[in-house]
Every structure is written in C-alpha cells, then in structure tokens.
Amino acid sequence: xxxxxxxxxxxxxxxxxxxxxxxxxxxxxxxxxxxxxxxxxxxxxxxxxxxxxxxxxxxxxxxxxxxxxxxxxxxxxxxxxxxxxxxxxxxxxxxxxxxxxxxxxxxxxxxxxxxxxxxxxxxxxxxxxxxxxxxxxxxxxxxxxxxxxxxxxxxxxxxxxxxxxxxxxxxxxxxxxxxxxxxxxxxxxxxxxxxxxxxxxxxxxxxxxxxxxxxxxxxxxxxxxxxxxxxxxxxxxxxxxxxxxxxxxxxxxxxxxxxxxxxxxxxxxxxxxxxxxxxxxxxxxxxxxxxxxxxxxxxxxxxxxxxxxxxxxxxxxxxxxxxxxxxxxxxxxxxxxxxxxxxxxxxxxxxxxxxxxxxxxxxxxxxxxxxxxxxxxxxxxxxxxxxxxxxxxxxxxxxxxxxxxxxxxxxxxxxxxxxxxxxxxxxxxxxxxxxxxxxxxxxxxxxxxxxxxxxxxxxxxxxxxxxxx
Amino acid sequence: xxxxxxxxxxxxxxxxxxxxxxxxxxxxxxxxxxxxxxxxxxxxxxxxxxxxxxxxxxxxxxxxxxxxxxxxxxxxxxxxxxxxxxxxxxxxxxxxxxxxxxxxxxxxxxxxxxxxxxxxxxxxxxxxxxxxxxxxxxxxxxxxxxxxxxxxxxxxxxxxxxxxxxxxxxxxxxxxxxxxxxxxxxxxxxxxxxx
Numbered sequence: 326x327x328x329x330x331x332x333x334x335x336x337x338x339x340x341x342x343x344x345x346x347x348x349x350x351x352x353x354x355x356x357x358x359x360x361x362x363x364x365x366x367x368x369x370x371x372x373x374x375x376x377x378x379x380x381x382x383x384x385x386x387x388x389x390x391x392x393x394x395x396x397x398x399x400x401x402x403x404x405x406x407x408x409x410x411x412x413x414x415x416x417x418x419x420x421x422x423x424x425x426x427x428x429x430x431x432x433x434x435x436x437x438x439x440x441x442x443x444x445x446x447x448x449x450x451x452x453x454x455x456x457x458x459x460x461x462x463x464x465x466x467x468x469x470x471x472x473x474x475x476x477x478x479x480x481x482x483x484x485x486x487x488x489x490x491x492x493x494x495x496x497x498x499x500x501x502x503x504x505x506x507x508x509x510x511x512x513x514x515x516x517x518x519x520x521x522x523x524x525x526x527x528x529x530x531x532x533x534x535x536x537x538x539x540x541x542x543x544x545x546x547x548x549x550x551x552x553x554x555x556x557x558x559x560x561x562x563x564x565x566x567x568x569x570x571x572x573x574x575x576x577x578x579x580x581x582x583x584x585x586x587x588x589x590x591x592x593x594x595x596x597x598x599x600x601x602x603x604x605x606x607x608x609x610x611x612x613x614x615x616x617x618x619x620x621x622x623x624x625x626x627x628x629x630x631x632x633x634x635x636x637x638x639x640x641x642x643x644x645x646x647x648x649x650x651x652x653x654x655x656x657x658x659x660x661x662x663x664x665x666x667x668x669x670x671x672x673x674x675x676x677x678x679x680x681x682x683x684x685x686x687x688x689x690x691x692x693x694x695x696x697x698x699x700x701x702x703x704x705x706x707x708x709x710x711x712x713x714x715x716x717x718x719x720x721x722x723x724x725x726x727x728x729x730x731x732x733x734x735x736x737x738x739x740x741x742x743x744x745x746x747x748x749x750x751x752x753x754x755x756x757x758x759x760x761x762x763x764x765x766x767x768x769x770x771x772x773x774x775x776x777x778x779x780x781x782x783x784x785x786x787x788x789x790x791x792x793x794x
Numbered sequence: 795x796x797x798x799x800x801x802x803x804x805x806x807x808x809x810x811x812x813x814x815x816x817x818x819x820x821x822x823x824x825x826x827x828x829x830x831x832x833x834x835x836x837x838x839x840x841x842x843x844x845x846x847x848x849x850x851x852x853x854x855x856x857x858x859x860x861x862x863x864x865x866x867x868x869x870x871x872x873x874x875x876x877x878x879x880x881x882x883x884x885x886x887x888x889x890x891x892x893x894x895x896x897x898x899x900x901x902x903x904x905x906x907x908x909x910x911x912x913x914x915x916x917x918x919x920x921x922x923x924x925x926x927x928x929x930x931x932x933x934x935x936x937x938x939x940x941x942x943x944x945x946x947x948x949x950x951x952x953x954x955x956x957x958x959x960x961x962x963x964x965x966x967x968x969x970x971x972x973x974x975x976x977x978x979x980x981x982x983x984x985x986x987x988x989x
Contacts, residue, residue, distance in 0.1 A: 381819035463969035548980025555921035591908035622810030
C-alpha cells in the first residue's frame with residue numbers, strides 16, 4: 326500500500342484551531358526573526374553581492390562536486406580523521422552503530438543535525454539499546470515530546486513556554502506551573518550536563534566542509550556541539566555531500582550570511598572548526614549521499630542543494646508562519662521543505678507544493694539565491710503530470726478546463742459567482758473551523774459588472790475613437 | 795564488478811553533474827566599513843552578552859579575576875599570564891574539568907565586525923575548558939584585532955590546528971518562547987580582559 330499522503334492543509338488547520346495562542350505567537354516570533362534579518366542585511370553594504378557570490382561558489386562546488394569530495398576526503402584523512410561513505414540512511418546508521426558497538430558505547434550525546442533526522446538515526450540506535458540525548462535545548466524539548474523538529478533553526482518554536490513547562494515537569498520533575506524560560510533552561514542544563522559526562526561519543530552534523538583543508542565547521546549558539554566534541558573520547562560527524570566548499574576563505578562569505586539570515590544576529594555564539602581529531606580523541610566522518618547525487622541530476626531542482634539550512638525562507642513564509650512546521654509531516658518544512666521533501670517521496674509529499682501562495686518572499690531572502698518559489702511551481706507541474714493531484718483539485722481544475730472551453734458556461738459561472746458572493750454569509754466564508762484560510766483574509770469584492778459586460782457596453786463607443794497615445 | 799559505496803557515490807555524482815560548469819566567482823575586496831576597530835569590537839561583544847574590561851596590566855587583571863569571581867572554588871587557567879588553582883597541563887581526561895568554575899584562556903585575535911575571539915586547541919590546552927567551565931575569562935591584546943570575517947579567515951591557519959573556535963560571547967539560547975537566555979549548555983558568562 327502506498328504511504329499515506331501528508332495532508333498538510335488539514336494539519337495546518339489543526340495547528341491554527343487548537344487555541345488562540347499557538348498560531349499567533351508562532352507567527353509573531355518568526356516574523357520578528359525576519360525583521361531582525363532585514364536589519365542585519367541592511368547593515369552590510371555588500372549584502373546582495375554576497376548572496377550572488379555565495380550562490381556562485383555553491384554552484385561551482387556542486388558542478389565540480391566529485392573533485393571537491395575527493396579533495397576533502399584526502400585532507401581529512403591526512404589530518405587523522407577516519408572517513409566513511411554512506412549511500413543512504415541505512416548505511417549511514419550502520420556506520421554509526423558499528424563505530425559505537427566496537428567501542429561498547431551505550432550512550433551518546435548529539436547536537437542538531439538535519440541529516441541525522443533525515444536518516445532516522447535516533448530511533449535506529451535506540452532500538453539497539455543506545456541511549457541518545459539531544460543536546461540542543463530545542464531539539465531536547467522535541468525529543469522529550471516525541472516530535473521531530475518543526476523548524477531547522479528553532480526546533481520547538483511552535484511550542485509555548487507553558488507547553489515546555491508541562492513536558493519538563495513530566496521528564497525531569499520541574500514545577501509544571503513555572504513557565505519562566507530561565508528556570509526551565511537551568512533545569513535542563515543540569516540534566517544535560519550529567520548526560521554529557523556519561524556519553525561515550527558525541528555526534529554532530531556540519532554546516533560547511535572545506536575541501537582544501539579537510540575541515541568541517543559547526544555553528545551553534547549553545548556550545549552544545551563543542552561539548553559533545555570535546556568531552557567524550559569519540560566524535561562522529563555526519564556530513565551530506567552538498568556541504569562542501571572549496572576554500573577556507575569561502576567561510577568569510579558564508580559565516581557572514583548564515584546567522585544574519587537565520588536570526589538576524591551577526592554570527593552564532595560558537596563557530597567551530599574541526600580539522601582532524603582533537604588531542605587524545607577519535608574523529609569519524611560519515612560522508613552521506615541519501616538522494617543528493619540523484620537530486621544533482623534534476624535540471625529543475627538541483628539548485629536546492631545550495632541550501633545552507635538557515636531557515637530564512639521559513640521565517641518569511643506567510644503560509645509556514647500560520648501552519649507550524651509539523652504540518653508538513655517531513656524532515657524539512659517550510660518553503661525549502663516543499664522543494665526538498667518530494668525528492669525523497671513524491672507521493673507522500675505530493676500535497677506540499679500547493680501549500681504556498683507563490684508570493685516569492687522565500688526566494689528574495691535566501692542567502693544563496695535558490696529559486697525556491699519557481700521550484701515550488703515546477704513541483705506542482707510534476708505532481709499534476711503524475712496525477713498526484715488530490716481529487717478535490719483534479720475535479721476543480723477539470724471543471725475549470727470545461728468552463729474555459731465553453732465561453733457561455735464561463736460567463737454564466739462568472740455572474741453566478743458574483744451573485745453567490747452577495748448572498749454567502751460572512752460567517753460561512755470566514756468560520757475558522759470550516760475554512761482556516763479565511764482567517765485574516767478577505768475575499769476580493771466582485772465588480773458589479775463583469776469585464777465582458779463592460780466591454781460589450783463600451784465597445785460601440787470605443788470603436789469610434791482613435792487609440793490614445 | 796561491484797563498486798564499494800565510496801566509488802558508487804562518486805560515480806553517481808559524476809553521472810549527475812550538471813552539464814554546464816560554473817566558474818569559481820571573483821570575490822572582490824569589499825570596502826571596510828569599520829574605521830576604529832577597538833570601539834566596534836567592544837560594542838559588538840557587549841551586544842553578544844559579554845563584558846569587557848581594561849585592566850592596566852597583568853597584575854591588575856589577576857586582581858580583577860579574583861574580584862569578579864570571588865566565590866569561585868576552581869579556577870583553571872590555560873595561559874601563563876594569569877594564575878588559577880587547577881593545573882591544566884596535568885589534565886589527562888576532559889572530565890577532570892567538570893567542576894571548573896572559571897576557565898581562563900588567551901585568545902589569538904578578535905574580530906571587530908562581530909566581537910568574536912579566536913581560540914585554538916593550543917590556546918585551550920584541553921578543548922573542554924572552553925565548554926565545561928561555568929564562566930570564561932578571555933585575555934586579548936587590544937592590538938590583536940581584525941576588521942571582519944574576510945580578514946579573520948586570512949589569519950586562522952586551519953591546517954595548523956585540529957580545533958579552532960570563533961567564540962562570540964556566552965552560551966545562548968532562545969528555544970523557549972523565543973526569550974534570550976544565557977548559559978544554555980556552555981559558559982554562563984564571558985568576560986574579555988583587554989590586556
């Protein structure tokens with residue numbers, strides 16, 4: 326049986342309808358991040374040049390990716406790292422498992438890695454008796470609530486402090502009525518610290534991998550990746566093949582763009598560079614494909630591999646801000662998710678390309694100039710061509726085709742719609758339960774006269790006039 | 795013949811490489827926007843949640859350390875310039891640093907654009923000192939500044955160190971209700987002594 330299609334509109338409706346707090350607060354917090362991003366971008370005179378350069382560096386790297394992968398591998402090995410290659414999630418997880426089991430490690434601490442999310446690594450390891458602790462606070466909240474991250478940079482941004490107080494009360498015995506973020510953070514800091522000290526290995530992802538030195542870079546605000554890399558004796562890093570950059574100096578461009586785009590800050594609090602194992606430690610690097618090489622061959626979609634996972638497209642997206650990231654039912658949510666997720670499973674994520682207004686704001690804020698909104702439209706065409714269109718839309722578009730084929734039908738429909746608008750009670754159109762999309766939105770007013778009626782009325786008089794310059 | 799995963803991935807990449815190659819772009823030298831580096835560096839550091847001090851000399855810095863962290867039981871210094879009470883050179887296992895109240899490290903240089911300081915494995919002696927310590931004191935010569943990240947990456951020499959970190963203040967998170975909290979997992983506070 327085909328996997329269940331994600332009903333993203335239905336999920337979004339549930340997020341909006343749960344109460345009057347979650348959706349407006351989510352919207353407000355993400356829009357605040359977008360405004361901070363704008364201020365940070367405006368303060369850099371060469372901002373637009375940087376976006377262009379970053380985009381070209383990524384395109385250059387991706388069009389010479391085999392060369393840079395081999396260079397990165399050779400240099401990382403020269404620095405003393407052990408390098409593994411994984412074609413897919415299963416091979417990635419197997420490598421991790423073999424490294425851990427060979428050393429009798431039964432507890433690990435990990436920082437945020439979208440690739441490890443993609444691979445379902447935590448569940449895989451837990452099934453084999455390994456205790457896995459997320460060290461990023463937001464990721465830990467999501468782990469304790471048994472949910473995936475809802476945002477690339479702010480994993481628990483869809484939750485209120487009250488939600489988190491409830492989760493921590495159950496998990497680590499905090500006061501369920503104390504929703505102070507400082508109190509909750511302090512409690513989790515104490516709990517996480519014990520786990521850092523018990524862990525046999527620390528796992529990280531990578532934001533960038535530098536071919537010329539075999540270095541990879543990890544950016545965090547909490548310093549959690551650095552604790553994982555510096556305290557346990559073993560460090561395992563999962564790196565997607567698209568993370569490559571040719572040179573160290575490229576980081577001057579990308580580090581300036583990343584956090585300004587993500588949260589409007591000048592950089593993350595920690596930008597850490599790993600070139601080989603630390604003194605007295607082991608370093609294992611798992612270079613992972615998991616569908617990326619195939620994506621590289623898709624003429625319309627390979628530019629999505631330029632993504633540096635800043636989340637700016639999510640923060641700006643009017644649909645994402647109202648829907649919450651979990652609505653997308655996928656590892657990647659928001660506009661970037663819409664164009665990445667179908668490459669993993671077209672059927673399951675066939676509804677996602679319709680969860681967009683195509684306003685284009687995502688493409689405008691993307692620090693590496695991915696044509697996100699154009700790709701969303703192209704994915705709609707793919708879905709339509711493959712008949713993934715949901716029944717309701719197929720019927721609607723089918724009907725539209727019929728109507729447009731027959732002008733008289735169209736004129737009738739036009740007049741009828743205008744008439745219907747006059748009599749359809751406002752509460753029906755804007756009732757939150759019936760039509761969540763209607764919230765905060767007003768339908769356009771229909772003109773009293775259709776264009777055709779106006780044209781026919783004035784055609785005669787216009788004919789006598791000279792066209793005006 | 796079946797290829798191993800490495801060869802299969804490289805083969806798949808080669809097979810799918812876009813036909814139109816993109817040249818590496820020319821990266822211009824951008825006009826510097828910061829005229830006075832030290833004031834900019836101090837202002838950015840404070841924005842990132844750090845504090846800045848200007849002790850007259852190392853003796854004054856030692857006194858400042860004692861005054862700022864009067865309650866500290868364990869002070870571990872990775873620089874001969876300031877004294878603590880835990881010898882980092884005797885640390886064999888990073889776990890021995892779990893009880894450090896204050897870690898003291900001399901940074902190589904700072905970045906005026908954003909208030910970062912550059913710390914390497916050699917500066918830290920044991921990397922975990924930078925992350926297990928409850929509080930950090932960073933020494934930095936006020937003359938050791940670069941303007942921005944372009945200049946910073948000209949100066950890092952990643953080929954010479956297994957670990958290097960640009961640190962921009964104390965550990966921070968906004969994961970609960972988008973409220974900024976310092977001391978998420980790493981240091982609760984970061985003081986830079988310009989000396």
